Amino acid sequence: MPQLKHFPLPDTGEGLTEAEIITWHVAEGDTVKVNQIIVEIETAKAVVELPCPFAGQVSQLMAQVGETVEVGVPIIAIDVDPDGTAEPSAPVAVNGSKPADGEGRVANLVGYGPRTETAARRPRKRTDAGATQAAVPAAPPAAVPAAPTPAPVPAAAVVAPPATTESARVPLAKPPVRKLAKEAGLDLRTVIGSGPDGVITRDDVTKAISTASAPAAAPSDRPREQRVAIRGVRKATAQAMVQSAFTAPHVTEFLTVDVTPMMELRARLKARPDFQGVKITPLAFAAKAVCLAARRTPDVNATWDEQAGEIVYKSYVHLGIAAATPRGLVVPKVREAQDMSLRELAVALDELATTAREGRTTPAAMLDGTFTITNVGVFGVDTGTPIINPGESAILAFGAIRDMPWVVDGQVVPRKVCQLALSFDHRVVDGQQGSQFLADVGALLADPGLALTY
Known part of the structure; x- marks a missing residue:
């Protein structure tokens, strides 16, 4: 048994x-x-x-x-x-x-x-039929009587309905209108008359001829509409964004930065032996700048606890990186990012992105973030107004790096320029604090040597 x-x-x-x-x-x-x-x-x-x-x-x-x-x-x-x-x-x-x-x-x-x-x-x-059926416990065979099988209907029993009087009616139209329709090969029975008592007018025929002569739309195998159930990551993301947008009062500030020195430092570091095999990206510099700037403005790394009536300031940075995956948007975290060197951050970010793309990000890896960066620059986008993740107080959008004219020592020269956007919760972060944090991040990207002073 x-x-x-x-x-x-x-x-x-x-x-x-x-x-x-x-x-x-x-x-x-x-x-x-x-x-x-x-x-x-x-x-x-x-x-x-x-x-x-x-x-x-x-x-x-x-x-x-x-x-x-x-x-x-x-x-x-x-x-x-x-x-x-x-x-x-x-x-x-x-x-x-x-x-x-x-x-x-x-x-x-x-x-x-x-x-x-x-x-x-x-x-x-x-x-099979696109319908739903409630799951019920299986009953014993004797408890459910077998339904009789309906007898097949003979083909001869199926007859077409007779033609209606309406389809056989003679359309009402004046002789010149009938002549116009005949010359165009138009069947007046397919035309709806707009005149008194349904009389077909010349305008009716002209419109019908124009419609018939219009080129037919190219056939397509794609459905005109497609419905996809809201569930999984998409459902959770939508709920979180609505909750954040209508709970935390968002303020967004923007800053355009000349990051030419950062890109020059990146090129030099790639040639160093200790950076061989490390994928060092501009995002790694932005992550390091955020961790350093948060020391001077800890408010952006705090949490508003409505239930306890407290603001929770955190000395650690669990840095979330918004990643687009086939399953939707996920935000895995780099734990204790404040203690990592630039090289360690670069390695962690590369591993995080690979894991997210392969769909192997665990639920635990997406919990308890303190600050988020969304790298819209990888899509060629300059900036945006990001929505703060629930439980956090700020999020930074890192835009595309472009060659643009820039004034240096009174001369217009081509430089590497990007735009930053910081959204913050105005319950926790005042305008002065948000502006100071954004300015610090921009300064560290424009002059990486300032990191020695933080």
């Missing part, structure tokens, strides 16, 4: 309530081991791989790909004794019940504690 254990969808440690099944790595009948990756799920923050807490044979996949499942709802059933050799006294979970030890305690793998309350199954998505 099969001994089934059900694996409920766990809370992956980020306080979420549901997730979408992305990919099953096993099929019914497969043999699995403990900690073998069996499924990928997508939460509101990331794609997560789940290991199996049981060893045995897959008896049933209880959630389909594309289905959204609540935390605590079983997603797979494992037969832990496919050979029938285990002791029958061992408690197992059957039909959703929880296995318990001899003292009645629930036995769970660490981090996979199911909810004590019963969670209702979400409706499953039908892929």
Whole structure:
């Protein structure tokens, strides 16, 4: 007799309530081991791989790909004794019940504690007819009477409806109008008359001829409209941005900077042996400048705690970097960025970007940020008005670096120029503080040697 254990969808440690099944790595009948990756799920923050807490044979996949499942709802059933050799006294979970030890305690793998309350199954998505069907427990065969199969309708029984009087009517039009339509090869029965009692006028015929002679639109395989469900990263990003935009009073300031000295230093550093193999980008300089400038203006690295009625000032910088991925916008963090050298920041940023592009950013890597940089310059954009991430007080937009005319010692010369935009929460950061921080970042990019004075 099969001994089934059900694996409920766990809370992956980020306080979420549901997730979408992305990919099953096993099929019914497969043999699995403990900690073998069996499924990928997508939460509101990331794609997560789940290991199996049981060893045995897959008896049933209880959630389909594309289905959204609540935390605590079983997603797979494992037969832990496919050979029938285990002791029958061992408690197992059957039909959703929880296995318990001899003292009645629930036995769970660490981090996979199911909810004590019963969670209702979400409706499953039908892929054949585009409809949804509520998931209900399977009834015994005898409880559901078989529906009679309808007899096929003979082809001879299907007849076309007779032509209507309206389609056979003689259109009303004067002889000159009929002649005009005949010469143009226009069937007057296809024209709706605008005259009294529906009489077709010359203007009606002229418009019909113009419409008929217009070139037909080129056929396209692309649908005119496409609807995509709002879920996962897109849903979480939308909720966070709306919350921030309508909670924190945003102020945005702009600064145009000559970063020629920074680009010259970058070229020199790339030739140094200790920077060989390191992808040092302008973003790394911006990250270092933010960490240094935050020392003089700690307000931009603080948090407004509405519930406690406090402003929380932080001596550490968990630097978020907004990254565009196929799944949407994610903001992984560089932890303790304030203690990193320029080289260490460059390496961390490269690893962060690679992980994000591959979709391997973990939910934990996107939590507890203190300041964010959005590098719009990689898209050729000069600047923008970024929205502050919830829980933070400021965000910096780093624009494209362009060759532009610039006045140096009274002479107009070509220089490397970029634009910065700082949005800050005016509850925490006053205009003077925000302006000072933005000016400090700009000064460090325009003259990297100033870092020695910070």
